[in-house]
Amino acid sequence: MSVLPYLVAGWIFLVGVYGLATSRHLVHAVGCLAVAQSSTYVLLLAVGYRRGATAPVFSDIPPGTTVVDPVVQALALTDVVVGATVTALLLALVVQTRKRHGTVDPDELSGLKG
Amino acid sequence: MTRRARLWVLAAGLLGTAALFAAACLRMPPFGGTWHPYGDRAVAAAIAQRTANTVSSVNFDQRALDTLGEESILFAAVLGTVVLLRRTPDERRVAPQPASVPPALRRYAITVLPLALLIGLYVVAHGQLSPGGGFQGGVVVATALHLLYIGVDHRALERVRPVGLYELADGVGEGAYVVLGAAGLLAGSAYLANTLPHGTFNTLASGGTVPLLNAAVGMEVASAVVVLLARFLAQALEIVDEKTVDEKEEKEKE
Amino acid sequence: MREALDDTLVAASLLLVAAAATAAALTRDPARQAVVLSLLALALALALLFTVLQAPDVALSQLAVGSAVTPLMILLTVRRVRRRRRRE
Numbered sequence: 001m002s003v004l005p006y007l008v009a010g011w012i013f014l015v016g017v018y019g020l021a022t023s024r025h026l027v028h029a030v031g032c033l034a035v036a037q038s039s040t041y042v043l044l045l046a047v048g049y050r051r052g053a054t055a056p057v058f059s060d061i062p063p064g065t066t067v068v069d070p071v072v073q074a075l076a077l078t079d080v081v082v083g084a085t086v087t088a089l090l091l092a093l094v095v096q097t098r099k100r101h102g103t104v105d106p107d108e109l110s111g112l113k114g
Numbered sequence: 115m116t117r118r119a120r121l122w123v124l125a126a127g128l129l130g131t132a133a134l135f136a137a138a139c140l141r142m143p144p145f146g147g148t149w150h151p152y153g154d155r156a157v158a159a160a161i162a163q164r165t166a167n168t169v170s171s172v173n174f175d176q177r178a179l180d181t182l183g184e185e186s187i188l189f190a191a192v193l194g195t196v197v198l199l200r201r202t203p204d205e206r207r208v209a210p211q212p213a214s215v216p217p218a219l220r221r222y223a224i225t226v227l228p229l230a231l232l233i234g235l236y237v238v239a240h241g242q243l244s245p246g247g248g249f250q251g252g253v254v255v256a257t258a259l260h261l262l263y264i265g266v267d268h269r270a271l272e273r274v275r276p277v278g279l280y281e282l283a284d285g286v287g288e289g290a291y292v293v294l295g296a297a298g299l300l301a302g303s304a305y306l307a308n309t310l311p312h313g314t315f316n317t318l319a320s321g322g323t324v325p326l327l328n329a330a331v332g333m334e335v336a337s338a339v340v341v342l343l344a345r346f347l348a349q350a351l352e353i354v355d356e357k358t359v360d361e362k363e364e365k366e367k368e
Numbered sequence: 369m370r371e372a373l374d375d376t377l378v379a380a381s382l383l384l385v386a387a388a389a390t391a392a393a394l395t396r397d398p399a400r401q402a403v404v405l406s407l408l409a410l411a412l413a414l415a416l417l418f419t420v421l422q423a424p425d426v427a428l429s430q431l432a433v434g435s436a437v438t439p440l441m442i443l444l445t446v447r448r449v450r451r452r453r454r455r456e
Contacts, residue, residue: 019393069153
């Protein structure tokens, strides 16, 4: 149990990269990148977890209660939203690629250089 | 490189990464342990600044400059998407057609819309107290507006959603964050320093600049999501190539 | 006792996330990937995991973005890309 969350984060990253590298459709590739990205959230939150602690919000618990690490949570939370807008940018690039080259298969694209 | 060779390179890379990562995991502090030096200090600092939600305190006070960077990535990504998805000369815009929606769905969407909008605004406003804040609340507000697309149709959505205004609001949100940061400099302290009075712990006006920066981010995120979805909706539903339209018209003539 | 229960919940949601992520990466059809797996199953599993890990802020963020905004954008892109293909 003491390393399981880290290993799961590693697995999500690897499976995302595998999907990305073997993808035959650019939109699918973007989806796989989102999968790989979610591994960072799992890793960050796993690092900040503390057994028996509660959420780091003191509106209904007395100050001094043990809480989990809020720093990693802040990192993950902004990245979830910012990551979505970056996904949007990638999808916009896919739409452009389709317009310019008439295909969304990365293998066909490499033959269309120039 | 052939597809087969590429798969071998990929396999080598994945296995190497997996081995190194697994080795690193074994040397990490065990999951759920008690050693959190940064977390402990961040919690103490948040309580000293009277911000009940320590995550918001980290985002908008202790690491506010980092959030400015994140926000700028968001702004740049939205800008890039808007530029990439603009209508080109060889494309034509077709006005969206009215769509028929089952009355039950329409009733549901119209009932839920104001509720979802209110929840979104609540989540933004209470970011310094309870889980939530500008990032999450902004997304909720933006998606709530799109219930109009589900419940009525694209035309109704376009009527209540002047995209230009939201593009402006996106910039204003980003600008407000930068200006609020400069207020720290004017007060004789550092950029983005929390110089306002911190207020009473666990009340809506606590946390000094946290609720203000929170609101700026909420505005930026909400308008960013509205603008992004508007661009994608336009691409999927309105913008067509000249050729496609011609074909459709030809078919209609036949 | 409570910690043992917490551990079980964390382990269960971790496995759920791993399964959802694997399924999402291996679903080749982008539209199906968006709707069925990547962002409905994965986003919900992640939100569950984050809640169990005592991170309600992140769970809220993930739920709002992952279950609505990202899949909608992917589906709209797929629709745009497919419609152009039909004319050829």
